[in-house]
Amino acid sequence: MTKRFALAAALSAAALFAWPAWACSPVPMPPPQPGESEQAYKARIAREQRRQAEQWLRDRQADALQRADSIFIARDTAWASPHRPPPVRRTRAGRPIPPPPVPRVRYEYPAPSYFKPIGWLRGSRPRALFRINRSMTTCGTMSIGDTAYSHPGSLYVFFARKGPLSEKTLIDAIAVDRIDDPALVAFVARHRGKPPT
Incomplete structure (x- = not known):
């Protein structure tokens, strides 16, 4: 027993x-x-x-499928904010003013993921990179749909409501290789089983 x-x-x-x-x-x-x-x-x-x-x-x-106004495929993309040096400022006499100190780098844990839309089925056609945050909870890492443990190259079908693309308008994200609904199978067919790039 x-x-x-x-x-x-x-x-x-x-x-x-x-x-x-x-x-x-x-x-x-x-x-x-x-x-x-x-x-x-x-x-x-x-x-x-x-x-x-x-x-x-x-x-x-x-x-x-029932709730989404927009359905698209996006790829997890490695991205970091580019460093832009501040413009050189000068005094009235023409001497350069030293730039302010470089701000400390802020690290986020767990790090957010960035996704690039690459295919569209319904609704608006967002093309810009968008960010999804991940949270560390007592239950482990949490995020939208299947993206909690995403890595660069992974593909997801995103479902969103109307409005600017953000975590507030996203309904769900399902890994492309897990899709089996007849309404979506043909849409994801050319992306299925592709190795991450």
């Missing part, structure tokens, strides 16, 4: 990491069925977790 309790606890922990939206809520595991072996119990729980994850992804896509 102790082994089954340990297995249930391990599967509950695995479930926490399987679905970021539920990361802070323990997912209760059903008890083993009478006479069910440890291996059969583990296989049954794994099947149920896969089924729930697939349903959750279908629901996310359907909800985002």
